[in-house]
Every structure is written in structure tokens, then in C-alpha cells.
Amino acid sequence: MFGKSKIIAAALALALLSYAAFVPGSPAQAQASAQLAEQTTQSAKPADIKPAQIETLLSTLKDENERNALISKLETLLAVADKESEVEEAEAGIATAMSDIVTGISDFLQEAVTRLSETAIALTDVKSLVPLFNDLMADPGDLFVLAEWIGIIAAIVIGGLVAVHIVSRLIRRPVDRLETWAAEGSLLHSLAVFIPVLLLRALRAVVFFAVTQGILTTIDATNVQLAGRAFVFAVTFHLVSLAIVHTLLKPTGPLSRSLQVPPATGAYLSVWANRVIATGIYGVLGLDSAYILGLPYATYLFLEKVVYGVLWALTIAFVLQNRSSFGQTIAQRRDGSSRNPFWSLLAAVWHLIAIAYVTAGLVILMSMGDAGFLRLGEIAAFMIGIMIVWRLGWLAVDTAGRHLFSVSHELTDRFPSLEKRANRYVPHVLGGARVFISIAALGALLEVWGLQLSTFLASENGQILIRALATIVLVGGGAVIISEVVSLFVERRLKVLEETGTLSGRERTLLPLLRRAVVIVIGVLAIFVILSEIGVDITPLLAGAGVVGLAIGFGSQSLVKDVISGIFLLIEDTLNVGDYVDVGGKTGTVEALSIRTLRLRDVAGDLHTIPFGSVDVITNMTKEFAYALVDVGIAYREDADAVMKLLSEIGNEMVEDEKVKESITGPFEVFGVQDLADSSVNIRTRVKTRAGTQWSVRREFLRRVKRRFDAEGIEIPFPHQTLYFGEDKDGSAPPAYVKVSQARARKQGKDGAETGAEAEDYFQTANPEMADAEAARNAEKDAQDAERRRREEEQAKAAEEARETEEELAHDDPVEMIEDGKDPDKKTRS
Incomplete structure (x- = not known):
């Protein structure tokens, strides 16, 4: 603890530094914030304060204007400090809130484990039975008195049960009639007879209670009356419970019919309900009767916990017996499928949840005693x-x-x-x-x-958590809504422009890029806001993103080049989606544009992806308008002027044609003779068309030109070549040896007539020696062909003779052959 002098010194130091920092013209004004932070976090020493500073402070406090200015500055400092603390608390709010939740759950589980261990200890506390044995051994005569009291109570209960038996026989017929009527009807019939049948069955409990209470009033022993009443209450409750259970779970009961419970299952549930109810009622109220008759309190408490343990064991056994069957019922839907992950998970762990619930109920009963029943009923409700x-x-x-x-x-x-x-x-x-x-x-x-x-x-932390979660949901939902609204606007705009026919390639390209950019920006902002709300400091993230961006910028200069080139190309509207362009030696239709690349589909269907950075020249053949440029070639013998006039007529016909003129936006032009080529005279024509239709217009023009030229007899020349063999000094040309050979291949039909022939003509220029060699080769080849034909004819003739011999032998009679001196076993020999 600081002494009084140290406290005063610290206060004076804080006041002097504040005054020096905020009084106009003070030399320390530039360092006010740093000095103030340092002095407020450290304890000032008296030796650090100089008399001049004290005098300055006193003069300031004596002057009303300077004092008010100092107070104003101190209040400003306090407000700033409060705001900073609020910001820090807000930043740490989520973490604190989550920490509180984890701490609360941990405390809850720790308390549950503690109570569970106490319950286990109580169930094994066998020494609580010692007082009972001590009382019984102290006075054996009390056993006879206890037996007499138990006999009286048993006689009373037997009398009541006899009355119950009589009432059961009396109500059996009306109950059977009502249940039969309900079974023949619908679910509404079951609901209608539920209350009457329940009242008739509960009448047994009423009769039992009335008879036993009447008998108990005739007994003078107070203890016997109290113990008997407790046991009578137990039997009465049991009879009422049985009436409710049997009425609900009977095949004609409303619960069984609404849930479609089979009769065997209903009987099974009735048996288990009777076990649990009987154990609970007779165990608890029977112990009350025994306590009234003199059971020691410690033994009573121990046996009561044992009853609770038996109830717990019975319930756990019931749950484990029906683990698989009930799990399958949960997992299956009405359509018989089990694809819902929630119900599948619940089907797999329902028994664990039930066991945990029953165990928690046991702990409550152990810790709260009789009040635990009310607490369990309240929890169940x-x-x-x-x-x-x-x-x-x-x-x-x-x-x-x-x-x-x-x-x-x-x-x-x-x-x-x-x-x-x-x-x-x-x-x-x-x-x-x-x-x-x-x-x-x-x-x-x-x-x-x-x-x-x-x-x-x-609490405050809880409110911070709620605000943070609400902010996260609102920011995330707002980001999605804004992104979808922008997407819908873009799609709506594109649809309207397309329907009105005013959709330009620039809008078709830039609007999807705008949508993508907006979605990315909104998504990044939403992520940063959400990270900030959950307590993540985004300042290092931003700094790291800057460093990563710098590294990427140095390491991927080609990527940056592609992006920058793409931005300028899109801004300058050089090409758009749907344009037919020539880019980087690839020609095709632009299918898609991004900020970095374009995708080009050529005529063969191949897709080319081209980065913008690698593009030097772009040829857009569908930008605003185009020209169908055609060079028509005619023979040198034709009249060029007449042909140009004919071409002009063909072009004017196309301009006036309804099928073609929609694609033509200008007059047809004939420029004249463009070139005197090797084998033709080329005449150039041109017509202005809409962008993208120049190829169809050109094809139509060429078709018409071919048809008219054929009709007018105008020759469309094709490339040909003139062979020149040179000439001697005297002007004579050397001889050219030309040999024409025809080779015929004959085919014989059934009648032996010639059906066709093939001829091959060729010429050859050579000196006489080459001609003689060629003639020798041809003669040798002809001789080989003749020899091959001779062998084929001989083979065919032999096969024909063999076939005739076989047919002749097949028709001979063996008897005639024997008479003629021939061997019939050799008739098949060829």
C-alpha cells in the first residue's frame, strides 16, 4: 500500500503533466500523450516533483480560467480513456462470453458428477441397516406385535381386493361393449369411449378406497391406521395407474390406434408399465407404512434409495431391450427411407439420452428425497x-x-x-x-x-455474444442478398436488352464481370467483418495479405501483365463475347472473357484459352460492320468490261433480294481489274454488310456468279502449266519422245463374252536407250502375264474334268457296274 505522501505526490505529478500538456504554448505539449501514459502506469516519487512545477500548478489552480481549461482537458482525457476501454471490452467480449459458457457447462458437469458419486455411495451404505437389526435384537417381542399389525393391514387390503373383484365382474360387460363399438368404428369412436371406459375401470380404485377406509375407521390403533392408510393409498394409486395404462394401450385404445401400436407391443408395454409403477408405488408408500410402524429413520432412508435404484435398473433394462427396435422406428420415415441424418443420429444415440435422463432423475431423487418426485414431474412436464x-x-x-x-x-x-x-x-x-x-x-x-x-x-457477456451472433447473421445474410440482387439486376438487364435487340457486346461482356467483381468484394468485406465480430484481429491479416500480394506481384509478373492488359482491352471495348476474332494466330468466336484470359472456339470446335498478356495484335472481324470482299477471276480471252457490268448486275440483284438485303448495309461496288494473274484476270468487288454476315453474303455472291457465268459462257480459268524444252542455237527445239500405252484387263462371264476393260494412258519423254529399256521391261511383263494366265486356265480345266467325273460316278447303278465288270467300291474315286 502506498503511503499518504506517495498518493499526494502521484496526484500532483498527474496534474502537473496534464497542465503542461494542454496549456497553450506549453513546451511539453508535443510529448503530452506519452508522458501521461507513462505517469499513469507508474507510481511517481516525491523526489521527481520539482518546486517550479508545484508553483505552476498552484498558479493554474488559482487562476479561474486556467483551472477551468485544465478541468476540461482532464475530462477529455477521461472520455478518451473510457472509449478505448469500451473498444477493448468489445473486442474481448466474444472470447469472454465463450469462456463463460464453457465454464458454466464445466461447473454443471462437475456438479452432476459429484451428485452421481454421492448417489453411488448412498446405494452402498449397508451400515444403515444396523439400527434395524439392533432394534429387532433388543426386544424380540416387538416382532410379534409387528406381525400382528401387518396381518391386520393385509386383511384390510384383502377385503378391499375382494370388493374390487366384484366390481370388475360387474363392469366387464359394459366395458366390452364399449370397446367392441370402438373397434368397429374409427379413431373418433376410440376417443369417444376413452373417458367412459377409463371411469368404469377407475371405479375399482374408488370402491377399494371406500371399503378399506371404512374398515380402517373401526381400528383403534393409531399406528395401524396410519400405516394402513399409506398402504391403501399405494394400492389405490396402483389401480388408477393400471386403469389409465390399460385403457390407453388396449388395441381399441386411442393411443394404440393413433400410433398404430400392435396388440403384442401394447401388451408388452402394459407389463413393463405395471412393473415400474408397482415398484415405485409399493416401494415408496410401503416404506412409509414401515416407518410409521417403527422402521428406523436411517434404514428408511437407505431402503428408499434402494427402491430408487431398482426403479433406475428396471428403466435401464427396458431401454436396452428396445434399443434396436425403437431405433429403427425413429430412423424410418413414413416412406420407409432413412436418409435423414438427424433422425439417423437420434436413432443411434437415443438409448444414451434415455439412460442419461433416467440417471439424472435418480440423482434428483437421491438428493431431494420425496421432493424429488415433484421436481421430476416438473422437469418431465x-x-x-x-x-x-x-x-x-x-x-x-x-x-x-x-x-x-x-x-x-x-x-x-x-x-x-x-x-x-x-x-x-x-x-x-x-x-x-x-x-x-x-x-x-x-x-x-x-x-x-x-x-x-x-x-x-x-449478463453483459451474454449480450455481447447475442449482438455478435446477430451481426454475423445480418452481415452474412446481407452479403448474400446484395450479391443475389446484383445478379438478378444483371440478368434482368441482359434479358431486356436482348429482347429489344439493343444488347451490345460491351454490355454482354462487362455486366457479368461487374457482377463477379461485386460478389467478390462483398464476400471479402463480409468475411473480414465476421472475423472481427468473433474476436479475430484482422490487422495482421490485412498486413499479411499485403505482404502476400507483394510477393505475388514480384513472382507473377506475367499474371499482372495479363490482368492489366485485360482491363485495358475491356475498357477500350476491343472485343466482346460473341465476336469473331483472330488473336495470337487463333481464329474463332469469343465464348467467354475474364479479367485475365479469353476463351476462343474455332470452326472445328476446339477451345483455345489465350492470356491477354500474350496478345500482340487482335483482329476483330465482327466489329460494328464488315465488307464482303470478292476477287473474281476470268480467262484472258474474256471481255473485262462486259464481265464487270455483269458482276454489277449480280450485286444489285442481291441488294434488292429480300433474303439477302437485311445483311447488306451499303451499295455494291466494282473496283475494276485488281490483278493480271498467271492464269486469270482478277476483278475486285465489295459490298458493306452487317458485322458477322460478310461470309454468308460472300458465299451467296459466289453462287450467283458461278450460275451466271455458266449461263453466259464466261470461262472461269483454273491454274495450268506450259512445259518448255528449250531450243538449240539454230532455233530448232530438241525432239520429245512421247509413248502412249494402253493396258486392258478382260473379265470373262458365264457366256465367255468380254464384260469390260481398263485402259491406262501415259506419256514419257526420254532418249532412245531409255525407250528400248522400257520396251524390254514391258515385253517381259507381258510374257509373265501370259504364263500366269496359261496356268490358271489349266487349273480351271482340271477342276472341271474332276467335277464331271464325280457327277458321272454318283449316277451309276452298282448292279449295272458289276455286270459291266466295274468295281462299285471305286465309284467315288476321282
Whole structure:
């Protein structure tokens, strides 16, 4: 602890530094913030304060104007400090809130484990039976008194049960009639007879209670009366419970019919309900009777915990017996499928949840005693109510999804992709609503079990968490909505322009790029805001992004070049989607443009992706307008002027043609003779067309030119070549040896006549020696062909003779052959 002098010194130092920092003209004004921060975090020493500073402070305090100025400056400093602390608290709010939640859950689990261990210890506390044995061994005569009292109570109960038996026989016929009528009818019949049948069956409990209470009033022993009443209450409750269970789970009961419970399952559930109810009622109220009759309190408490343990064991056994069957019932939907992951998970772990619930109930009963029943009933009621509200919330979400999120035909016509986009997000919105409802239901369940979430949410940290979550949801949802609105606007704009015929290539290209850029920017901003809300300091992220961007800039200069080139090309409207261009030696139609590349589809269907940075020259053949340029070649013998006049007539006919003139935007032009080529005289023509139609106009023009030239007899020359063999000094040309050879191939039909021939003509120029060599080769080849034909004819003749011999032998009679002296076994020999 600081002494009084040190406190005064620190205050004076703070005042002097504040005055020196904020009084106009003070030498220390430039260093005010640093000195103030340093002095407020350290303890000033008296030796650090100089008399001159004290005098300055005193003079300031004595002057009213300077004093007010100093007070104003100090208040400003305080306000700034408060704002900074609020910002720091807001930044740390999410982390603190999450820490509080984790701490609360940890404390809750630790308390549950502690109580569970205490319950286990209580169930094994066998020494609590010692007082009972001590009392019985102290006075054996008390055993006879206890036996007498038990006999009296048993006789009273037997009398009541006899009355119950009589009433059961009396109500059997009306109950059977009502149940038969319900079985023959619908579910409404079962609901109608539910109350009458229940009242008739509960009449047995009323009669039993009346008879036993009447008998108990005749007994003078107070202890016997109290113990008997406790046991009578137990039997009465048991009879009422049996009436309710049997009425609900009978095959004609409303519960069995609404849930379609098979009779065997209903009987099985009735048996287990009777076990649990009987154990609980007779165990607890029977111990009350025993306590009234003199059971020691310590033994009573121990046996009561044992009863609770038996109830817990019976319930756990029931859960484990039905683990698989009930799990399959949960997992299967009405259509028999089991593709819902939530229900599949619940089917796999439902028994663990049930065991945890039953164990928690055991802990409550152990810790609260008789009041635990009321607490368990309260918890069960709240849980049933919460589950009903949760289910109704899910049904409301499903109903809203079917009706509220439907898109009208008018909106579909205006925005064709609206329904598709809505269907993309509606499942996520509905899923988010279901998650929110489930989280709220889970929070309510935890609240019922003692985890004070409402207290946390009402605290400052809870409010910070709620605001942060709301901000995250609003920012994320707003980002998605803005992105979709921009997309719808772009699509709507493109559709309107396309319908009106005013859609330009520039808009077709830039509007999708604008949409993509807006979506990226909004997404990045939303991510940074969300990270800031969850407590992540985005300053290092921004700095790191800058460093990464710098590294990428140095390491990917070609990428930067592509992007910059693409930006300028798009701004200058050099090419657009749908244009037919020549880029980098590749010609085709532009299919897509990005900020870095373009995709080009050529005539063969190949797709070329070309970075903008590699483009030197772009030839756009569909920009605004085009020319169909045609060079028509005619023979040298034709009249060029007459042909130009004919071409002009053909062009003018096309301009006036309804099928073609929509593509032509200017007059037909004949420039004249363009070139005297090797084998033709070329005449150039041109006509102005709409962009992209010049090729079809050119094809149509060439078709008409061919047809008219054929009709007018105008020759369209083709390339030909003149061979020149040179000449001697005297002007005579050397001889050219030309040999023409014809080779015929003959084919014989059935009648032996010649059906066709092939001839091959060729010429050869050579000296006489080459001609003689060629003649020798041809003679040798002819001789070989003749020899081959001779062998083929001999083989054919031999085959024909063999066939005739075989036919002759096949028709001979063996008897005649024997008479003629021939061997019949050799008739098949060829």
C-alpha cells in the first residue's frame, strides 16, 4: 500500500503533466500523450516533483480560467480513456462470453458428477441397516406385535381386493361393449369411449378406497391406521395407474390406434408399465407404512434409495431391450427411407439420452428425497412442453417453406432465374431456422435441468455474444442478398436488352464481370467483418495479405501483365463475347472473357484459352460492320468490261433480294481489274454488310456468279502449266519422245463374252536407250502375264474334268457296274 505522501505526490505529478500538456504554448505539449501514459502506469516519487512545477500548478489552480481549461482537458482525457476501454471490452467480449459458457457447462458437469458419486455411495451404505437389526435384537417381542399389525393391514387390503373383484365382474360387460363399438368404428369412436371406459375401470380404485377406509375407521390403533392408510393409498394409486395404462394401450385404445401400436407391443408395454409403477408405488408408500410402524429413520432412508435404484435398473433394462427396435422406428420415415441424418443420429444415440435422463432423475431423487418426485414431474412436464413447441416450430418452418417462399408467375417472367436462386437458398434458410429452433429448445431443456443459460444471456457477456451472433447473421445474410440482387439486376438487364435487340457486346461482356467483381468484394468485406465480430484481429491479416500480394506481384509478373492488359482491352471495348476474332494466330468466336484470359472456339470446335498478356495484335472481324470482299477471276480471252457490268448486275440483284438485303448495309461496288494473274484476270468487288454476315453474303455472291457465268459462257480459268524444252542455237527445239500405252484387263462371264476393260494412258519423254529399256521391261511383263494366265486356265480345266467325273460316278447303278465288270467300291474315286 502506498503511503499518504506517495498518493499526494502521484496526484500532483498527474496534474502537473496534464497542465503542461494542454496549456497553450506549453513546451511539453508535443510529448503530452506519452508522458501521461507513462505517469499513469507508474507510481511517481516525491523526489521527481520539482518546486517550479508545484508553483505552476498552484498558479493554474488559482487562476479561474486556467483551472477551468485544465478541468476540461482532464475530462477529455477521461472520455478518451473510457472509449478505448469500451473498444477493448468489445473486442474481448466474444472470447469472454465463450469462456463463460464453457465454464458454466464445466461447473454443471462437475456438479452432476459429484451428485452421481454421492448417489453411488448412498446405494452402498449397508451400515444403515444396523439400527434395524439392533432394534429387532433388543426386544424380540416387538416382532410379534409387528406381525400382528401387518396381518391386520393385509386383511384390510384383502377385503378391499375382494370388493374390487366384484366390481370388475360387474363392469366387464359394459366395458366390452364399449370397446367392441370402438373397434368397429374409427379413431373418433376410440376417443369417444376413452373417458367412459377409463371411469368404469377407475371405479375399482374408488370402491377399494371406500371399503378399506371404512374398515380402517373401526381400528383403534393409531399406528395401524396410519400405516394402513399409506398402504391403501399405494394400492389405490396402483389401480388408477393400471386403469389409465390399460385403457390407453388396449388395441381399441386411442393411443394404440393413433400410433398404430400392435396388440403384442401394447401388451408388452402394459407389463413393463405395471412393473415400474408397482415398484415405485409399493416401494415408496410401503416404506412409509414401515416407518410409521417403527422402521428406523436411517434404514428408511437407505431402503428408499434402494427402491430408487431398482426403479433406475428396471428403466435401464427396458431401454436396452428396445434399443434396436425403437431405433429403427425413429430412423424410418413414413416412406420407409432413412436418409435423414438427424433422425439417423437420434436413432443411434437415443438409448444414451434415455439412460442419461433416467440417471439424472435418480440423482434428483437421491438428493431431494420425496421432493424429488415433484421436481421430476416438473422437469418431465417442461420437457414435454418444450418438445411439443419444438415440433410445432419445425412444422411451422416446413409450412412457411411451402407457402411463403413460392415465386409467382409474374416474378418468374420478369426474373427467370429467381425461382432457381430461391430454391438454392430456401433449404439453407429453412435449415437455419430449424437449427435456431433446436438450439432454443436445447437451451430451454438445459435451463430446466439447472444450467442457468438465461442468467448468462442477460449478463453483459451474454449480450455481447447475442449482438455478435446477430451481426454475423445480418452481415452474412446481407452479403448474400446484395450479391443475389446484383445478379438478378444483371440478368434482368441482359434479358431486356436482348429482347429489344439493343444488347451490345460491351454490355454482354462487362455486366457479368461487374457482377463477379461485386460478389467478390462483398464476400471479402463480409468475411473480414465476421472475423472481427468473433474476436479475430484482422490487422495482421490485412498486413499479411499485403505482404502476400507483394510477393505475388514480384513472382507473377506475367499474371499482372495479363490482368492489366485485360482491363485495358475491356475498357477500350476491343472485343466482346460473341465476336469473331483472330488473336495470337487463333481464329474463332469469343465464348467467354475474364479479367485475365479469353476463351476462343474455332470452326472445328476446339477451345483455345489465350492470356491477354500474350496478345500482340487482335483482329476483330465482327466489329460494328464488315465488307464482303470478292476477287473474281476470268480467262484472258474474256471481255473485262462486259464481265464487270455483269458482276454489277449480280450485286444489285442481291441488294434488292429480300433474303439477302437485311445483311447488306451499303451499295455494291466494282473496283475494276485488281490483278493480271498467271492464269486469270482478277476483278475486285465489295459490298458493306452487317458485322458477322460478310461470309454468308460472300458465299451467296459466289453462287450467283458461278450460275451466271455458266449461263453466259464466261470461262472461269483454273491454274495450268506450259512445259518448255528449250531450243538449240539454230532455233530448232530438241525432239520429245512421247509413248502412249494402253493396258486392258478382260473379265470373262458365264457366256465367255468380254464384260469390260481398263485402259491406262501415259506419256514419257526420254532418249532412245531409255525407250528400248522400257520396251524390254514391258515385253517381259507381258510374257509373265501370259504364263500366269496359261496356268490358271489349266487349273480351271482340271477342276472341271474332276467335277464331271464325280457327277458321272454318283449316277451309276452298282448292279449295272458289276455286270459291266466295274468295281462299285471305286465309284467315288476321282
